[in-house]
Amino acid sequence: MDWILMCKALVLGVVEGLTEFLPVSSTGHLIVAGSLLNYSNAQAKTFDVVIQFGAILAICWEYRRKIGAVVAGLPTRPEARRFTLNVIIATIPAIILGLMFEKSIKSVLFSPVPVSVALIVGGIVILWAEARNRDRGAAPTVTSVDELSYMDALKVGLAQCFALIPGTSRSGATIIGGMLFGLERRVATEFSFFLAIPIIFGATLYELAKVYKTLSVDDAGLFAIGLVSAFVSAFVCIRWLLRYVATHDFTAFAWYRIGFGLLILIVGYSGGLSWAE
Numbered sequence: 067m068d069w070i071l072m073c074k075a076l077v078l079g080v081v082e083g084l085t086e087f088l089p090v091s092s093t094g095h096l097i098v099a100g101s102l103l104n105y106s107n108a109q110a111k112t113f114d115v116v117i118q119f120g121a122i123l124a125i126c127w128e129y130r131r132k133i134g135a136v137v138a139g140l141p142t143r144p145e146a147r148r149f150t151l152n153v154i155i156a157t158i159p160a161i162i163l164g165l166m167f168e169k170s171i172k173s174v175l176f177s178p179v180p181v182s183v184a185l186i187v188g189g190i191v192i193l194w195a196e197a198r199n200r201d202r203g204a205a206p207t208v209t210s211v212d213e214l215s216y217m218d219a220l221k222v223g224l225a226q227c228f229a230l231i232p233g234t235s236r237s238g239a240t241i242i243g244g245m246l247f248g249l250e251r252r253v254a255t256e257f258s259f260f261l262a263i264p265i266i267f268g269a270t271l272y273e274l275a276k277v278y279k280t281l282s283v284d285d286a287g288l289f290a291i292g293l294v295s296a297f298v299s300a301f302v303c304i305r306w307l308l309r310y311v312a313t314h315d316f317t318a319f320a321w322y323r324i325g326f327g328l329l330i331l332i333v334g335y336s337g338g339l340s341w342a343e
Contacts, residue, residue: 083299089238120296156223178334184233185327192320206250
């Protein structure tokens with residue numbers, strides 16, 4: 067195996083793991099990283115799909131006890147059934163809209179300008195949401211993921227639909243949306259993590275079903291490196307983010323998004339960014 071490709075796989079796996087659960091858009095970062103590493107061919111597209119499994123496995127490992135308790139409690143515990151139904155309710159809107167508008171999204175929105183605008187607008191929304199929370203000063207009404215109502219779950223699920231726009235950030239949409247709907251910051255973050263499991267796992271399987279014929283045994287080692295590095299970096303990021311939200315807001319991420327969006331716009335227009343079709 068080419069050691070240069072191995073290094074590229076390692077770097078991209080780390081980028082995926084670090085950005086998947088932060089409100090900064092993993093899509094934009096993978097595009098820029100792939101362009102800088104000159105890795106944006108057909109194999110790279112499949113690679114980007116595969117390494118998402120690493121990020122999902124990190125969530126499953128971090129919350130293995132919670133997931134195990136929910137699965138074991140489904141037959142007898144109403145709270146386990148309600149939690150499961152909340153995740154399902156919050157996942158359905160994005161699935162429906164994603165399937166309906168998949169082709170339009172990829173053909174119209176997957177280019178430098180829409181992604182840059184989504185990053186910048188998302189940053190502005192985060193600044194507004196944080197300012198609103200400070201000015202309102204009201205205590206959150208939901209302080210545990212087990213306290214969410216079905217309506218709370220539906221609202222967060224509708225917010226997640228904005229993440230269908232490339233550059234928006236699924237975690238950003240669900241976390242900020244959850245906070246605006248009364249969820250405590252850590253609760254919104256944790257529920258966003260749980261929603262990632264079905265939505266990203268399903269989307270990854272769906273994309274793999276379309277490209278599985280291009281998979282080769284020769285790529286297994288490369289994909290394994292990316293998947294493992296995505297798992298490790300995502301696990302570290304999850305632990306860090308949970309500690310971070312206990313004492314910080316998301317203002318720093320908002321400014322980062324705005325700066326990164328402007329960077330993509332400038333570099334993209336100057337021809338310095340290779341944009342995958």
